[in-house]
Amino acid sequence: MPIKDYLYLLKLKQTALLLFTAVAAYYAAPGKPIFHVFLLLAISEFLAIGGTTAVNMYFDRDIDAKMERTKRRPLPAGRISPKSALIYGLIVYLAGLLISSLINWWVFLTIVLGFIFDIFVYTLYFKRRTYLNIIFGGVAGGMPAMGGWLAKTGFFEPGAILAFSLVFLWIPMHIWFISIYYLEDYRLSGVPMLPVVLGERETAKYVIGALFLLEMVVVAMYVLNYANVFTLTISTILTVASIRVMVKFIKNPSKEVARHLFKFASPYLALIFIFLIIERLLNLL
Secondary structure (H helix, E strand, C coil), X not given: CCHHHHHHCCCHHHHHHHHHHHHHHHHHCCCCCCHHHHHHHHHHXXXXXXXXXXXXXXXXXXXXXXXXXXCCCCCCCCCCCHXXXXXXXXXXXXXXXXXXXXXXXXXXXXXXXXXXXXXXXXXXXXXCCCCCHHHHHHHHHHHHHHHHHHHHHCCCCHHHHHHHHHHHHHHHHHHHXXXXXXXXXXXXXXXXXXXXXXXXXXXXXXXXXXXXXXHHHHHHHHHCCCCCHHHHHHHHHHHHHHHHHHHHHHHCCCHHHHHHHHHHHHHHHHHHHHHHHHHHHCCCC
């Protein structure tokens, strides 16, 4: 089988984004960075996230086959057998889990919880049952950031929950506006995504609520001295700008605006983490 098809099962762009949250949280957390810990974290998170994604694609292959956007992926197109994809995903994931055990128990635990929430709670149970499905998927999405923070501190503290919350509350903007842009695909798939069930305007309202809570998380990080005024300022600017666009979207829904919003979601999250890193590296905290 072509190597590129097996690499595709890892969804490298999505994996890279979640990996970034892990390594960014590592540098943003209090304490002195240690190179070999950072390296182990990067390798373990890459393998664990990618492996979990491949297993997810194994279980979602019937959905992917119904959607124009996804029907040419390796599994629905028949270029990789389901059994091979499942074995491959589990091997990659377990390799990441094993490496995480060399860091500390907390990182190991976040990787286990990420797999449980992504595969068993989200994919196999809630995804096809409720329009709030991505809330449960969001728990899995926030685990790399929590793991990165705990790899640095070595003990559980409020900052780990806040790092997790940044990603958890960002995910609605990313996923629900993708769902709006590909609305017909999601209708065909039979998955009860929020825009399909409640409509585009209601979805935007939910996202505005999530972004408001995300901004409150940044405020909490500022109050608890995990962030300085620079992160708070950039986060406020990005959040206000995003909400203003969403308010306009509610008045006049547009696929093009939905596309711009989900494209903007990744830089939005990345900038917040980048400023957290800069402040920590410049010893502003």
